[in-house]
Amino acid sequence: MSLISRRNWALRLSIILNICVLLYVCVHFGSSGPWIDDGSVNWESQPLTQVQSVIKNANESQRLPGTITTNVEAKLSKTKSETNNKLPPIVKVEATKRIESENNKDNGVNEADANRPLTQLNQESSPLAQPSVTMTMKDATPCIQKSLKPKRAQRGDYWVLYNYVPMSMSVQCWESITYTTHADFTFLDNLEPLLKRWQAPVSIALHAPGTDFQITLESIKYLRSCGSSLISQLVTFHIYFSNKHVPKVVPPSDKFLNSAPYNCSLSAPWANNHTKMYKTEKKLVYPVNVGRNIARESAVTHYVLASDIELYPNPNLPSKFLEMIRKSNQPELNKPNPKVFVLPIFEVEKNCQPPENKTSLIQMLKAGTAIPFHKKLCSVCHNIPKGKEWQQTPETNELHVFHVGKRTGNFAHWEPIFIGTNSDPMYEERLSWEGKSDKMTQGYTFCVLDYDFLILDNAFLVHRPGIKFYKKDSLRQTLAAKTNVLIKKIILPELKVIYGSRKGCVI
Structure with a gap:
C-alpha cells in the first residue's frame, strides 16, 4: 500500500473516533442537563406557582386593616402584665419597625433584610412577583424624630425647661398623636381623666413663676406617684416662667426624677393652694399662647391636637384618626x-x-x-x-x-x-x-x-x-x-x- 493510501486511512479512522467521542459526551450530559425539557412537567396542575407563593407570603406578612397595633400598645401591655394592673386599651396604630425588628431577630431574619422594604426583597427573590403592599402609617407620615432630652432655654421674656419631666415610653413620630396643652398647677386635676380617654402622648407646658414653681413640682410628683401609671408613661411636662419672676431654686431634671416619691396619704398639692398663688399675688397675666407653643413644638409625634386641658376627647380617637390617614x-x-x-x-x-x-x-x-x-x-x-x-x-x-x-x-x-x-x-x-x-x-x-x-x-x-x-x-x-x-x-x-x-x- 502506498504511503498516500496509508495516510488517507489514518485520517478517516481519526475522524470516526472523534465523532464517537462527541456522541458519548452528548448522550451523557443530555440525560441530566438543565436545558433539555421533555415536556413531562404540567405547570398548570401545580397547587401553587412561584408567583402565587410570593404573593401569599407577602399578604400573610402584612397586618390587616382594623387589626393594627402599636409599639405604645405593646409596651403598655407589658407593663400591665408586670404590674397586674388593669389598664384600658391603648392607642391602636400601625406596628413599629422596632417591634418587627425584635420579631425578626427572634426568627433569625437578617437585620439588613428586615430593614429593607418588603417589595424590594420580593423583587430580588422573584422578579416575576411584585405584590402590592398596604401603606403603613410610617409611609403615610414622613416625619423626623424629636428628642425628649431635657434642656433649658430662653424664649423671649421667658425661661423654659423643655422636657423637664419626660414621658418614659418611647414613641415614634409617625405612630401616634400628641395632645398638646397648657395649664398652671391648679388645673392638673384634669390630667388623669383626660388621659384615660386619650391614651396617647400628652405634652403639657406649665406656667410656674416664683413660688408657684415648687408647688408645681409637688403636683407633678403627686400625679406620677399617686395617679394612674399612664401619667409617667405618656405625659411630658415642660415648665416656663418670666425672667422677672424666676424661682429661688430650679433643680436639674434628673435630680427631680430621682427624688423621693410623693406621700400619697397627703392630699393633692393643688387642693388648698388656689388662693395662695404667686401669680395671683403679683397680679400676673396668664401667657396662654407661650404655653401652647411650647407644648406643641415639643411634641414627639407628627400629628398634634393643640387643645385646652379641660377639653376631653372621645375615646379611641387617635387610632381611628391614624387609620383614616393611612387609608x-x-x-x-x-x-x-x-x-x-x-x-x-x-x-x-x-x-x-x-x-x-x-x-x-x-x-x-x-x-x-x-x-x-x-x-x-x-x-x-x-x-x-x-x-x-x-x-x-x-x-x-x-x-x-x-x-x-x-x-x-x-x-x-x-x-x-x-x-x-x-x-x-x-x-x-x-x-x-x-x-x-x-x-x-x-x-x-x-x-x-x-x-x-x-x-x-x-x-x-x-x-x-x-x-x-x-x-x-x-x-x-x-x-x-x-x-x-x-x-x-x-x-x-x-x-x-x-x-x-x-x-x-x-x-
Whole structure:
C-alpha cells in the first residue's frame, strides 16, 4: 500500500473516533442537563406557582386593616402584665419597625433584610412577583424624630425647661398623636381623666413663676406617684416662667426624677393652694399662647391636637384618626390645600359624665343635658359649618371627613380646635388669656393661607362637666380693650406684611 493510501486511512479512522467521542459526551450530559425539557412537567396542575407563593407570603406578612397595633400598645401591655394592673386599651396604630425588628431577630431574619422594604426583597427573590403592599402609617407620615432630652432655654421674656419631666415610653413620630396643652398647677386635676380617654402622648407646658414653681413640682410628683401609671408613661411636662419672676431654686431634671416619691396619704398639692398663688399675688397675666407653643413644638409625634386641658376627647380617637390617614381614601384628604382636622366641642351639665361616643352625645343634646361649646358665652366662636347636620348624622365605626369648612362669612370669627402639625401657624405669644381673642390672629392667618377645615364626623371634645355662663369681669374687659388695640394697631399690620391678605379674612 502506498504511503498516500496509508495516510488517507489514518485520517478517516481519526475522524470516526472523534465523532464517537462527541456522541458519548452528548448522550451523557443530555440525560441530566438543565436545558433539555421533555415536556413531562404540567405547570398548570401545580397547587401553587412561584408567583402565587410570593404573593401569599407577602399578604400573610402584612397586618390587616382594623387589626393594627402599636409599639405604645405593646409596651403598655407589658407593663400591665408586670404590674397586674388593669389598664384600658391603648392607642391602636400601625406596628413599629422596632417591634418587627425584635420579631425578626427572634426568627433569625437578617437585620439588613428586615430593614429593607418588603417589595424590594420580593423583587430580588422573584422578579416575576411584585405584590402590592398596604401603606403603613410610617409611609403615610414622613416625619423626623424629636428628642425628649431635657434642656433649658430662653424664649423671649421667658425661661423654659423643655422636657423637664419626660414621658418614659418611647414613641415614634409617625405612630401616634400628641395632645398638646397648657395649664398652671391648679388645673392638673384634669390630667388623669383626660388621659384615660386619650391614651396617647400628652405634652403639657406649665406656667410656674416664683413660688408657684415648687408647688408645681409637688403636683407633678403627686400625679406620677399617686395617679394612674399612664401619667409617667405618656405625659411630658415642660415648665416656663418670666425672667422677672424666676424661682429661688430650679433643680436639674434628673435630680427631680430621682427624688423621693410623693406621700400619697397627703392630699393633692393643688387642693388648698388656689388662693395662695404667686401669680395671683403679683397680679400676673396668664401667657396662654407661650404655653401652647411650647407644648406643641415639643411634641414627639407628627400629628398634634393643640387643645385646652379641660377639653376631653372621645375615646379611641387617635387610632381611628391614624387609620383614616393611612387609608387616605377620601378626596378631601388628597386636595393640595393646607388642612387641619376639626373636632366639634360641647358642654355638659355639672352632674353628667362626658359622653363616650357620638350616639350618647346626640342623646344628651336632644335631652338638653349637653349644648354646643360656649353657646351662652360666644355662640359664633365655636359653631361649626353644618353643625345641625353633623348632629343628625348617625355614628359609624370609622372616622371620615364630614364637611370642609372655611373661616369666612358666618364663620369669620370661628375658633376651631383641631388636629394639625407643627407646620401650621403658631399662636401669637403677645396675647394673654385675660385679654381674650388669643386664637383670633392664628385664625386670620389660616384664612389668608386658604386652609381647609376638615370637620370629622365621629370625633368631638367635651368640656369638663359644668355649663359656662357669662360673668361680668371689669378687669378682663379692660385688658380685652387693650388687647384689641394691640391686635388692630400692631399685630394685624404685621400679619398682612408677612402673610398678605385675602377677601373675607378678618380678626
